Amino acid sequence: MIKKYRIFKVLVLGLSLFSLTIVAQDPRKDRPNVVYIYADDLGYGDLSAYGATKISTPSVDRLAKEGLRFTNAHTTSGTCTPSRYALMTGQYPWRKKGTGILPGDANLIIPTDHATLPSVFQKAGYKTGAVGKWHLGLGEEGQKINWNVPITKGPDAVGFDYSFIFPATSDRVPTVFIENENVVGLQASDPIEVDYKQKIGAEPTGSENPELLKLKASPNHGHNNTIVNGIGRIGYMSGGKQARWTDEEVAHVFVDKAENFIEQHQKEPFFLYFSLNDIHVPRMPSTEFKGKSGLGLRGDAILQLDWTVGRILKKLEVLGLDKNTLVIFTSDNGPVLDDGYEDGAVTQLNGHNQLGVLRGGKGSAFEGGTRVPFLVRWPGKVKPNSVSNALVCQIDLIASFAGFFGQKLQAEDGVDSQDLFNTFLGKSPAGRQVLIQQGGAFSLVKDNWKYIEPSQGQKVAKLTGVETGNDTEVQLYDLKNDIGEKNNLAASHPQIVTELSALLAKIRQDGRSRMVGK
Secondary structure (H helix, E strand, O other): OHHHHHHHHHHHHHHHHHHHHHHHHOOOOOOOEEEEEEEOOOOOOOOHHHOOOOOOOHHHHHHHHOOEEEOOEEOOEOOHHHHHHHHHHOOOHHHOOOOOOOOOOOOOOOOOOOOOHHHHHHHOOOEEEEEEEOOOOOOOOOOOOOOOOOOOOOHHHHOOOEEEEEOOOOOEOOOEOEEOOEEOOOOOOOOOEEEOOOOOOOOOEOOOOHHHOOOOEOOOOOOOOEEEOOEEOEOEEEOOOOOEOOHHHHHHHHHHHHHHHHHHOOOOOEEEEEEOOOOOOOOOOOOOOOOOOOOHHHHHHHHHHHHHHHHHHHHHHHOOOHHHEEEEEEEOOOOOOOOOEOOOOOOOOOOOOOOOOOOOOOOOOOHHHHEOOEEEEOOOOOOOOEEEOOOEEHHHHHHHHHHHOOOOOOOOOOOOOOOOHHHHOOOOOOOOOEEEEEOOOEEEEEOOEEEEOOOOOOOEOOOOOOEOOOOOOOEEEEOOOOOOOOOOOOOOOHHHHHHHHHHHHHHHHHOOOOOOOO
16 A cells, blocks of 8 residues: 555656646747737828728727837838848947848848847747848848849848748849748749849830830839839849749738748747738739729728738637737838829828828938837737837837847847837836937937937938928927927027937947937
């Protein structure tokens, strides 16, 4: 009897230790999946959750109803490549040369010897995936990309286990998908060549054969080179005919790949960087959305964007992952109407205000350039239907997640990123005290005061019609009482101008700003 009792105790003890081991090794414990949905050129006023009345975005609005809506969230820059660089690295893009808007054949600009947002997740035991627009370069610096062999040094080199992307933007060649290191659908008998300086091959171009275009290009924007799918692009391309995408299918392909990634990794923690093509030009949504918004193809693309978000939310529900998934939705910069094609964005605006209460737009130093929609949902952790006025920036995500995972960033990593994880969850009202914004000019925000340094250049961009914020006179705005930046108070507050001007110069000179204002 005693012998049997001892055997029983041993079995119980063994099972207990086994259970404790399983719990200790459970990579899902208190670690949510994270889906980061990145819209392209979506404005502060483009969503009904942010006050739009001429268009309805129920799927995105659902994130606001079930989570936290930020009213003072920013990108670092008024254009895409630098904003994406800052998100990935936690570094202001102006600290590194070559972080402006990239051509489609640019080399990788993200350093591979520093921490990145996806590498923080990898270090925490997550599977990481990038689906959608990339626009951060590919391949070794100084080497021409060979599109016909595996392309090394891309998303995989900066922390992504899986990627399904296109190289730059949909208005630039090459118009192909790349899965991990390989162009999808490429045939060896039809190799791809790309050139951004001179025409290659004998394919028709928008400038030479405008009669072949199904979407007319706006004058002087540069969308008049190689024609793909009836649309003139920036840059010249030959070959790869079977590999080229059809614009109307892009949203469907990307959301399918995003869903596949979620399904494949549903039993382990994952980070999905889902970078949408919508609503960047050329706006060519699938047939089911064309003509549905009443706001031209730009409005139709917003409906497609909202449908895409709905697909992801539904997939999380079906797989039982919605309760343990933190979803972030935002945009890479402010809006623009005419960005290269005559697609009805201007002529069919019909009272819609893409900027909402803001001034400026894509590429602008005004708030419309960098203040963007930003929504966070994490059931049980983020209070539903809540609003935060805290000043936050996408550049802060790398430090915030590193802090959440208990990781210590090295001094040279994420130098401008701040740990605001509790702010992103709505648990703290405190945000950044200082933020530098990069648009038509440099600006600095501190304690609701916004300083825009004097600059040369067009006050209104000739091509897009966007107010750039450029002015030879210094500008100072009280964002608490004048979010639309209508009243320049520089003359009446010279001491604030002096303080903010000096602070901007200090941060730019110091090389890091992680502790400034803390």
